[in-house]
Amino acid sequence: MSETRHRKSWQNREQAFAAFTTGPLTDFWRQREECELTGVDGVVLRFVRFVSPQHQRVILISPGRIETYVKYAELAWDLFYCGYDVLIIDHRGQGRSGRMLSDTHRGHVVRFSDYVDDLELLWQREIAAGKWRKRYALAHSMGGAITTLFLQRNPQAFDAIALCAPMFGIVLHLPEWMVRHILDWAEGRPRVRENYAIGTGRWRALPFSLNVLTHSRERYRRNLRYYADEPGLRVGGPTYHWVREGILAGEQVIAHAQQTITPMLLIQAEDDRVVDNRMHDRFCSLRTAAGHPCDGGKPLVIRGAFHEVLFEKDKMRARALNAIVDFFDRYN
Incomplete structure (x- = not known):
């Protein structure tokens, strides 16, 4: 399949989602390489990679809280068939990586x-060694x-980076x-x-009607x-x-925003109820003032989208994914 035809399929995949996920996507998933390394304090980190001898470009994917690379199979498929090798990490405390607490449902990190x-x-x-x-x-x-935060340490690590609904601030209820007082007391x-x-x-399955992550019933299910399937x-x-x-x-991200010089596309979900979109705007403003603006000078807003832009309905997801691939192509 040509890249043009492949990208066109992003517009209407949900129409036959079950056939896609149980057929081509399952076959693709079987080609993965699952690997591990030992992280800070001896915690085992799992990651997955999809590689081809023909590919000269790679994308490292860093998922959100509670997520796992298992969930990212569809995105890996889409990027792989645009000509990229793909690596996805399971952060400590989630996915198939090691936990720090005996109650494995608790989302925790020491630092x-x-x-x-x-x-x-x-x-x-x-x-770096690839x-x-x-x-x-x-x-x-x-x-x-x-x-x-990694880029603030290593500004030359990547040729370009795309952020989807980054957690630069958390929506507090x-x-x-009061939140700070409670957290300081608990600390x-x-x-x-x-x-x-x-x-x-503990984790529990919310009905689709109550979720605030995606409008896509197929992807949510x-x-x-x-x-x-894998508790x-x-x-x-x-x-x-x-x-x-x-x-x-x-707060650290915002405080050092002017040091982040890597070419960056920041995608914002208009109806995000998880992260604070105002911090995206602040971050982009600070980068612009330092002479290193985000692409377009401000966040690319996906109208009507919930937090998980890359798991949204086809139209919203395709807009974000096309923007990402086009952006990376400019730094090819």
Whole structure:
């Protein structure tokens, strides 16, 4: 299939989604290479790669909180058949990577910088030492914060980067002063700091009508199926400490935004209820002021989209995916 024809298929895949996922996508998934390395504090990190001798470009994908590379099979397929090798990491504490707590449903990290150190280790071992002529990164949500912090350490690591709904700020459902007071209180009490943050708990399957991640019923159902079929992938709510670390990580991203000089496309979901879109606007403004504007000088807004832009309905997803591939092509 030519790249033009392949990209055209993004516009109407949901019409025959079951046939696609049980046929071509399943065959593609069988070609994966599943690998592992040891991250900070001895935590085992799992990652997957799809490679072809003909490809001279690679994309490293950094998923969001609770996600797994298993969920990213469709995106890997789409990028692979646009001529890219694809690597996807399962961050510590989720997916098929190792956990830090006995309750494996708790979303936890000791230090947010551990995520960044893990990504740097994977980059050194697989990307920097690889065969590719061009190197790109694509990150979603929490993965966007991780990758941006990595770039602040290593500004020349990638030729270009695309961020989808990056977690530069978290939507809080309580006043900010109250949240900070609760988190500071919990931080001094180990049994509390490693427990589920208020209002959260173990993983459970929400009905589609209650989800705030995607408008695509087909993709939502398939993603739930992954967690149903492999219970070890499940991660529930974050711990109090993770929320604190996540907020501080977003603040660090903004504080050092002017140091992020890598060519960047920042995609924003218009109706995001998970991350704070105002921080995307702030980040882009700071980069523009420093002379390193994001592509277009501001976020590319996907109208009507929920948080998981790359798992949205075909029309919204295709707009984002075409923008990403076109952007990377400009830095080919």
